[in-house]
Amino acid sequence: MARVSDPEVVTALALGVLFAAGTFLVLRRDLVRVVFGLLVLSQATNVYLVTVGGIGGVAPVVGHGEGHVTDPLVQALVLTAVVIGFATTALLLVLVYRTYQEHGTIDLDEITGAVR
Numbered sequence: 001m002a003r004v005s006d007p008e009v010v011t012a013l014a015l016g017v018l019f020a021a022g023t024f025l026v027l028r029r030d031l032v033r034v035v036f037g038l039l040v041l042s043q044a045t046n047v048y049l050v051t052v053g054g055i056g057g058v059a060p061v062v063g064h065g066e067g068h069v070t071d072p073l074v075q076a077l078v079l080t081a082v083v084i085g086f087a088t089t090a091l092l093l094v095l096v097y098r099t100y101q102e103h104g105t106i107d108l109d110e111i112t113g114a115v116r
Contacts, residue, residue, distance in 0.1 A: 011047075015044055015047060015051070022037045022039075023041070026038060026041065031108065032096055032106060035089060035096060039085065042081070043082075046081055046082060049077065049078050053074025054071055
């Protein structure tokens with residue numbers, strides 16, 4: 001039986017909290033919170049990918065040693081995803097600012113004209 005102090009359990013709980021927080025923020029009416037929710041979701045996905053790729057292994061060098069090998073491809077892809085996520089977040093924040101200039105609000109219900 002897994003204990004709460006096991007690294008896999010702690011990582012799974014942390015990822016669950018990150019995905020839940022990101023989903024909660026994406027479902028808000030405020031556009032800035034939606035952008036931050038997307039940012040949290042993308043970072044949670046990056047942490048998940050690094051975790052699946054392996055943590056704490058040895059470098060994949062021929063003759064370097066025996067044991068668990070960490071996949072460097074996953075780390076390179078996550079680094080690329082972080083850079084793309086930063087650029088996407090910057091673009092989304094500029095679009096939110098432009099929406100605020102046009103409509104005078106960033107509330108989605110007011111922008112779409114939803115009636116309560």
